[in-house]
Amino acid sequence: MNLESIKNAKTKYIGKEIEYFKEIPSTHTYAKEIAMQEKQNGKIIIAEAQTNGIGTKGRTWHTGESKNIALTIILKPEWAISRLEGLTVKIAKCMQKAIQELYGIGLEIKEPNDLMLNGKKICGILTEINTISEKMNYLLISFGFNVNEDHFSKEIEDIATSLKKEFGEKFSREDIITKFIEILEKEIEL
Secondary structure (H helix, E strand, C coil): CCHHHHHCCCCCCCCCCEEEEEEECCHHHHHHHHCCCCCCCCEEEEEEEECCEECHHHCEECCCCCCCEEEEEEECCCCCHHHHCCHHHHHHHHHHHHHHHHHCCCCEEECCCEEEECCEEEEEEEEEEEEECCEEEEEEEEEEECCCCCCCCCCCCCCECCHHHHHCCCCCHHHHHHHHHHHHHHHHCC
């Protein structure tokens, strides 16, 4: 993965610092472990493969090695807790917009945290905040996006898809991440 192209995104905060792993149990779990010590607003944790990726409701998220996107963004916004209402849907709309602008592909949002293509799940979003009374310590935005996956297990082949599976060609993971973080930073007004 070309991390420099992501670092060169037209953002002020998100993606200027990236921690990259060939394999990790979960980008979300790792980000949670380091988030309190992080000073940098917008650090991204990226993994080529996750051995224990986290989906919603405690489910596992499969990440095929070097084919998909598994990442977590650590944010330190100075927001009132009330600003968090509807945030996951807003994040999903940012990804929807990124894919539309890049490829002219329309993804559907299955609220609150899934993106669908042709009736199948292509992206899942997980958000988590840590607060003390009314002060927000950090916000984690994690997502798994099936980009170039061409093999799904029997358990999920009828409910999951990827851009490559639907369109028969390879897509740039870096372009998707870059466009997404540019839109996200503008939309959520860090």
